[in-house]
Amino acid sequence: MTGSLRGTSSLLKNLPLPLVKGKGIKGIGLNQEQIPTAGAVSRLIQELNKLPGIGPKSAQRLAYYLLRAPEEQAKLLAEAILSVKQKTRLCSICFNIADSDPCPICRNDHRDRSKICIVEQPQDILALEHTKTFNGLYHVLHGALSPTEGVGTEDIRIKELMSRLEGGGVSEVIIATNPTLEGETTAMYLSKLISPLNIKVTRLARGLPFGTELEYADDVTLTRAIEGRQEF
Numbered sequence: 120m121t122g123s124l125r126g127t128s129s130l131l132k133n134l135p136l137p138l139v140k141g142k143g144i145k146g147i148g149l150n151q152e153q154i155p156t157a158g159a160v161s162r163l164i165q166e167l168n169k170l171p172g173i174g175p176k177s178a179q180r181l182a183y184y185l186l187r188a189p190e191e192q193a194k195l196l197a198e199a200i201l202s203v204k205q206k207t208r209l210c211s212i213c214f215n216i217a218d219s220d221p222c223p224i225c226r227n228d229h230r231d232r233s234k235i236c237i238v239e240q241p242q243d244i245l246a247l248e249h250t251k252t253f254n255g256l257y258h259v260l261h262g263a264l265s266p267t268e269g270v271g272t273e274d275i276r277i278k279e280l281m282s283r284l285e286g287g288g289v290s291e292v293i294i295a296t297n298p299t300l301e302g303e304t305t306a307m308y309l310s311k312l313i314s315p316l317n318i319k320v321t322r323l324a325r326g327l328p329f330g331t332e333l334e335y336a337d338d339v340t341l342t343r344a345i346e347g348r349q350e351f
Contacts, residue, residue, distance in 0.1 A: 160186060212283070214259040214276050216241045224257060231255045236293040237280065237309065239263050239302065243295065255293070258283065263301035264308060270301075277309070284316055291319040298325055 160182055167178035185193055209215070210222035217223065224230060224244075234255030238244060244257050262275040272278075284292070292313055296302035310320050326344030327336055336344075 213257045214261060214279065215244055215257060229254075232288060233290040234293065235283070235289055235291075236295050238295050239297055239305075247295065253293075255291075260296075260305070263296055263299070263305040265301045265304075272308070275305075277312070280309075281312065284313060284318060289318055291321060293321050293323065295323045 163182045163185070164175075164178045167173055167181050168175055170178075173181070185196070206218055207216050208218070208220060210217050210220055210225055212221050212225045215222050215224065231254050234253075235258050236247065236253060236255055237258050237260060238247070239260050239262060241259055241261075244259070247253055247257075258276065258280050260275040260277065260280070262270055264270060264272065264275070283289070292309075294306045294309055296305045296309075306322060310322075313320050324347050325340070326347050327333070327340060333341070
């Protein structure tokens, strides 16, 4: 038996490195650096891997999908990426991402200009607009206060918000920051800043999401749900 094991070990040592490192031998991981890949494909995989939520395997699948796709489709994707960098800007009023200034929401005369909803990021506006229940204006902070990460009041659009509010005409500010520690910290700070202006400050209701069972809800969610209960 010992001689057989030694023979197997000797055989493995003499095999080409990519074969030893490959999937053909159980228990030995695949070494990506040993796999010869076209330089352009390797570069594409590396760039895709930098995107949020895209791991090495997903980046590899996307790269080879684009490699097999028609050239026209690849061109359209490349043009769309360049266009979003070259043709978009921040609205000078609400700081939403747009291709014109002011953005379509800010220049819409049918919006209720007495209400401003404060959000952390531009994509939050998309979520709120999808509900078709809010007809006011927005203000994008582009972040939230986070002392541990070095994000202070000068790093987000708080100064611009206060300038808008001090200009008058706003009766209610809806704080729609995320229900996180950073979002709560930002909401409390903004509430203290805005209150002296005699403007109503409200916060998005928080509680049990639809379809959730009580036994799986955490203590904070249940507490907020009880505190924010409404008459049936």
